[in-house]
């Protein structure tokens with residue numbers, strides 16, 4: 001498995017997707033197989049999304065890499081993820097913001113609307129030794145998680161109709177928010193929003209991607 005993990009990371013480097021040492025080391029450190037149901041273990045390092053349960057998917061390694069590069073993560077960051085799913089993406093972020101060696105210990109809060117998946121993510125994270133660096137919350141993350149706001153980084157791993165206002169409010173000045181905007185079977189575009197120190201938001205468009213739908217109050221009503 002470790003050899004397959006290294007091979008996938010090397011492929012993502014040669015494709016020009018993985019660039020930053022921290023992001024590379026994080027993907028080398030997290031065993032993706034620990035975040036998948038056992039019957040899918042043999043596909044752990046295929047560069048594709050895989051089904052976890054209830055029609056939801058663990059994101060493809062290249063998508064995790066693209067988002068982690070764009071997030072410009074730093075040790076000590078307090079990060080909010082919407083869509084815990086398997087917990088894998090949150091673990092790769094925890095590797096960077098709360099490094100095993102180092103004084104600056106950040107934290108990841110990850111919100112999941114499906115209770116069964118919130119439990120699945122929590123179990124996987126504990127099993128892979130991220131239980132004290134990542135907190136899984138069962139709630140509607142389209143409203144963010146105001147209890148621990150503001151966040152230096154926010155990522156949404158489900159396609160939204162637009163950027164939910166509560167997420168903009170919960171982003172710290174100087175922070176970065178990444179979110180796919182668009183519906184299922186529609187064009188989804190990965191948006192990278194930066195909030196400057198005055199609180200002004202600038203949004204950049206990174207082009208096409210495909211995620212499951214964001215549900216909840218600021219999500220799709222289907």
Ligand code: SAH
Nearest residue numbers: 058083085086089112113141142214215216
């Ligand atoms: N980041 C995940 C993949 C997420 S798939 C991983 O690494 O495995 C998207 C997830 O978003 C699904 O689990 C889905 O249930 C969840 N989701 C959809 N709408 C949500 C909402 N409003 N709040 C929280 N989670 C939501």
